Amino acid sequence: MEKLIYSFPASKTIEQRAHVGVVGSGDLEILVEPTDENKTVVEIRTGITGFQDTWKKVIERFVSQNDISALIRINDFGATPGVVSIRLAQAVEVSLHGANHN
Amino acid sequence: MAQIITESLVESLARERAFQLLDQGSAYEILGPFDGLESPHLAAQNIVPQFDDGMIIVKGTLNGQQTVVISIEGNFQGGGIGEVSGAKLAGTLEKVLKECEKGNTIYPVIIYDTGGVRLQEANYGLLSIAEISAAIVALREYVPVIGIIPGKVGSFGGMSLTAGLCSALIMTREGRLGMNGPEVVEQEAGIRELDARNKQLIWQMIGGAIRKESGLADVIVEDDIPNYQNAIQSIWSGEVELQHRTKKVDHYLSLYKSLDVEVKVTPEQAKEHFNTKPAVGDAELPAPTEAVSSTGRKWFDLLANGQPSISEVPSVLVADTTINGVNARVIAVVPNPENNFYRARKGEIGLLEGWTIAKYVHQAMEEDRDLAEKRLIVPIVDVPSQAFGYHEELFGIYLACSAAVDAYASARLAGHPIVAALVGNAISGAFLSHGMQANRLIALNDDGVNVHVMSKKSAAIITQRTIEELDEAAKEVPSMAYDIQSFKKLGALYRLLDGVNAKEPNADDQTILVNAISEAYNDIQADSVRDLSSRLKSEIAVSSGRKASIQVREMIAAQWR
Numbered sequence: 192m193e194k195l196i197y198s199f200p201a202s203k204t205i206e207q208r209a210h211v212g213v214v215g216s217g218d219l220e221i222l223v224e225p226t227d228e229n230k231t232v233v234e235i236r237t238g239i240t241g242f243q244d245t246w247k248k249v250i251e252r253f254v255s256q257n258d259i260s261a262l263i264r265i266n267d268f269g270a271t272p273g274v275v276s277i278r279l280a281q282a283v284e285v286s287l288h289g290a291n292h293n
Numbered sequence: 294m295a296q297i298i299t300e301s302l303v304e305s306l307a308r309e310r311a312f313q314l315l316d317q318g319s320a321y322e323i324l325g326p327f328d329g330l331e332s333p334h335l336a337a338q339n340i341v342p343q344f345d346d347g348m349i350i351v352k353g354t355l356n357g358q359q360t361v362v363i364s365i366e367g368n369f370q371g372g373g374i375g376e377v378s379g380a381k382l383a384g385t386l387e388k389v390l391k392e393c394e395k396g397n398t399i400y401p402v403i404i405y406d407t408g409g410v411r412l413q414e415a416n417y418g419l420l421s422i423a424e425i426s427a428a429i430v431a432l433r434e435y436v437p438v439i440g441i442i443p444g445k446v447g448s449f450g451g452m453s454l455t456a457g458l459c460s461a462l463i464m465t466r467e468g469r470l471g472m473n474g475p476e477v478v479e480q481e482a483g484i485r486e487l488d489a490r491n492k493q494l495i496w497q498m499i500g501g502a503i504r505k506e507s508g509l510a511d512v513i514v515e516d517d518i519p520n521y522q523n524a525i526q527s528i529w530s531g532e533v534e535l536q537h538r539t540k541k542v543d544h545y546l547s548l549y550k551s552l553d554v555e556v557k558v559t560p561e562q563a564k565e566h567f568n569t570k571p572a573v574g575d576a577e578l579p580a581p582t583e584a585v586s587s588t589g590r591k592w593f594d595l596l597a598n599g600q601p602s603i604s605e606v607p608s609v610l611v612a613d614t615t616i617n618g619v620n621a622r623v624i625a626v627v628p629n630p631e632n633n634f635y636r637a638r639k640g641e642i643g644l645l646e647g648w649t650i651a652k653y654v655h656q657a658m659e660e661d662r663d664l665a666e667k668r669l670i671v672p673i674v675d676v677p678s679q680a681f682g683y684h685e686e687l688f689g690i691y692l693a694c695s696a697a698v699d700a701y702a703s704a705r706l707a708g709h710p711i712v713a714a715l716v717g718n719a720i721s722g723a724f725l726s727h728g729m730q731a732n733r734l735i736a737l738n739d740d741g742v743n744v745h746v747m748s749k750k751s752a753a754i755i756t757q758r759t760i761e762e763l764d765e766a767a768k769e770v771p772s773m774a775y776d777i778q779s780f781k782k783l784g785a786l787y788r789l790l791d792g793v794n795a796k797e798p799n800a801d802d803q804t805i806l807v808n809a810i811s812e813a814y815n816d817i818q819a820d821s822v823r824d825l826s827s828r829l830k831s832e833i834a835v836s837s838g839r840k841a842s843i844q845v846r847e848m849i850a851a852q853w854r
Contacts, residue, residue: 192339210326213306214343215368222326222344238341266341 195235195246199254202229205261209285212278219267219275221282226260237267245272253279261286300518302404302443303467307366310404310443311351313518314362314525320353323852324381330848332375333841334414338766343369348378350385350849355400356526361389364404367446373411374452376772379421380845386428386438387824388849393435401432402525403459405442408474409450410721410746412756416772419721419746420785420828421842422451423729426695427825429458430702437461437528437535441521442468442501442510449474451725451746457695460535461511461528463521464501470510471499472691472722473681480751481681482636497560498687507567509689511536538692539699542655545692546648547571550578550606554634554684563687578645579631580607587640588717588741588796589675593625595803596671596714608632608640609649616669617811622657624650625673626727636682642723643680647693650727654700658707667709669814672701674728675717678748694726701730710817712787712810715777716795721746732827733787733813735806736777739795744780784834787813787827 209223226232233250249272263282270278302310312320324330326344335342347369352361363382365372374382382403389399410418429438440459442448444467448456453472456462464470473481475489488494497503504510511533514520527533538545548571552558558566584590590610593602597612604611608629613622628640637643642650654670661667679690705711713731724744728734736742746752753760767773771782781789788809793802820827829839829846 192336192341208327210344213366213368214341214347214370215366218368220326220343224327236336236341264344266343268341 193237193240195237195243197233197247197250199231200229201231201258201260203258203260205259205286207286209282211282211285214266214268217269217271217274219265219270219278221278222264223282223286224262225286226262229260231259231261231263233263233265235265235267239267239269249275252276257283259283259286299516301516302518302521303445303465303516306368307347307364307404307406308349308351311349311362311364314402314521315351315353315355315360316357320351323350323352323385324845324848328848330377330841330845332377332414334376334417334770334772337769338413340413346375346377346381347372348381350381352853355522358529359399360402361385361399362402362404365407367406370411370413372407372446373409373413374407374418374421375411375414376417376421376841377845378411379418379425380842381849383421383424383428384846384849386425386432387846388853390428390432390435393432398436400436400439400529402439402441405440405448405452405456406446407448407450407452408446409452412747412752413766414770414772415746416744416780416783419451419725419729419744420783422455423725424825425455426458426698426725427702427730429455430699431706431824433458433460439463439525439528442470443516444468444501447471451722453691454694454698454722454725457539457692458699461533463512463514463524464504464510465514465516466501467516468501469496469499470501470504470691471686472679472694473686477747477751477755478681478683478686480754481748482683486636487683487686494560503560503564507564508536509538509692539651539696542648542652542696544571545696546645546652549644549648549688552633552688558684558687560687578606579633581629581631585628585630587627587675589625589640589673590627591798592673592675592714592716592806593623593627595798596623596673596807604649604653606645606649608637609646609653611653613668616671616807616814619669619811619814621669621671622653623671623673624653624727626650626676626723634680634682634684636685637680639677640675641678641680642676642694642697642726643685644688644690644693647690647697647726651696651700654704658704658709661709667707670701670704670709670711671810672711672713672728672731674713674715674719674724676720676723676727677718678720679722679726694722697726698730705730705732706823708823710814712813712817714806714810715742715744717741719744730825732817732823734785735788735790735809735813736780736786737793737795737806738777738789738791739793740776741795742777743775744777745775782833782838784831784838785828787816
């Protein structure tokens with residue numbers, strides 16, 4: 192298991208927290224919680240080691256498209272970069288527009 | 294072409310499943326992912342945890358009735374039961390039980406999608422499943438406990454024992470219900486016993502359709518939400534009659550006694566056997582001409598004080614005796630190389646053994662029904678495993694184990710003090726069926742006394758690790774270890790007895806165990822509690838062994854509304 196942490200400046204707040212996904216084969220779980228620290232902090236735990244560069248690119252791309260003050264926590268079980276991006280988009284969608292069971 | 298839109302339970306994640314079943318807008322989650330109660334034991338082994346530990350508790354209403362749905366996430370670690378996930382399920386059922394006792398009826402529904410014990414937490418799973426079982430048996434007296442097996446993983450391992458205890462089971466054709474997963478049977482018994490890749494055969498053996506046709510499941514539904522809701526309602530309303538299968542001891546015992554498995558029985562033939570009333574014969578079962586020595590038998594002979602076994606099944610020994618002046622029934626499972634069930638010849642708990650234990654525990658309850666002082670029951674635990682075999686799965690070994698669990702749990706609730714004596718191996722489903730429901734557990738401090746959930750070889754295959762890696766992990770996580778000193782660290786043992794020769798006991802060894810049993814008996818009698826909560830209250834449990842289990846229960850109570 193590898194732990195990665197990224198932090199980026201942010202300015203916009205989000206409405207609510209969000210939870211999507213599952214720590215299952217080829218998938219991941221994402222928690223998004225609003226913060227008022229003008230930062231996007233991404234904490235990742237992944238079972239697949241040695242892909243820091245790929246994670247960095249995926250997260251940078253996400254942050255460049257989404258300006259949100261949030262703590263994003265990820266539990267990854269071998270999701271591909273495509274799946275990671277889709278799940279992140281889904282999590283943001285929920286935290287902006289609701290439709291979450293929590 | 295008409296388009297039929299179905300709302301699938303099978304294709305949904307555990308959380309969606311729970312919310313989908315309940316009345317829209319009525320439901321809220323207890324101990325959700327934001328509460329951050331994840332497994333402390335997975336990260337310690339470098340395994341990525343899940344924020345809710347794969348167990349989802351959602352409370353709301355269904356058709357206006359107070360309902361709590363506990364849904365297992367099969368995608369996370371195969372739906373395996375660890376300390377936190379197990380405590381979430383057990384703790385919820387215990388809370389519902391408390392509410393029901395107060396007259397506040399809440400209907401529990403469990404959605405199964407699980408391979409059983411989470412091997413990375415091993416003995417925590419075992420302890421949790423014992424507590425889940427205990428809660429179901431107590432709760433069933435107030436309200437039907439409904440299990441749903443929609444399918445993907447199905448329900449296996451120790452969790453299938455709890456499924457067998459449910460008041461009613463709803464399945465789909467895609468659902469599977471068995472004790473030992475096909476891969477484990479193949480690993481333990483060989484490919485000629487069962488080819489795990491033969492999917493068609495597997496579904497014919499343990500799939501929802503045949504389980505229903507054989508009378509082991511109650512309702513079979515097509516995978517669409519309203520169908521499940523209707524099925525639940527039909528069980529609540531009494532339209533579907535509750536079968537109380539684990540109480541049908543005579544029926545199932547006669548069936549298995551009359552069964553010939555020398556030639557492989559096909560699933561079709563098995564169904565016929567299930568649906569034919571078995572002849573009530575007094576057929577003598579083949580017994581060894583000379584008793585096979587085993588640790589369990591030696592201790593049985595010592596504790597039974599020379600009383601012969603009254604059991605009709607040679608692999609289960611039963612005797613009534615006195616232990617320091619207290620009336621007691623002693624029960625042991627021993628090898629029988631002549632056992633018709635060739636996968637249960639080395640002292641394993643198989644179809645006959647599970648139901649036979651159930652028979653003699655129920656018999657003691659029946660005989661003592663009007664007595665104020667119920668007989669002490671002492672399971673002598675020296676069981677290498679449950680029986681891994683094709684016929685065992687085909688004929689529902691999980692239910693035989695459920696029946697034994699039910700018997701012990703019911704006896705405990707009825708006031709029979711139960712003290713289990715761990716003198717040898719106490720492994721997996723066998724220990725769950727024979728010993729784990731006791732009020733108190735006593736073990737001998739000996740390297741021959743082991744508690745675990747699966748052989749190292751099988752555990753390595755299933756978790757895709759080497760045996761060396763497993764041994765390494767066991768150093769960090771005591772619940773993974775096999776030895777009794779590690780098990781003690783979980784806080785469930787009442788006594789660990791030093792200086793006893795477990796394998797060759799003499800009169801002095803006997804005295805030490807007998808005195809410890811007496812002490813446990815007095816401890817039970819001094820206490821009005823009849824559940825298993827003492828395992829969570831010991832000093833070791835509170836300070837280290839069961840911290841997460843205790844915290845989960847406290848948080849469930851705090852978030853309950």
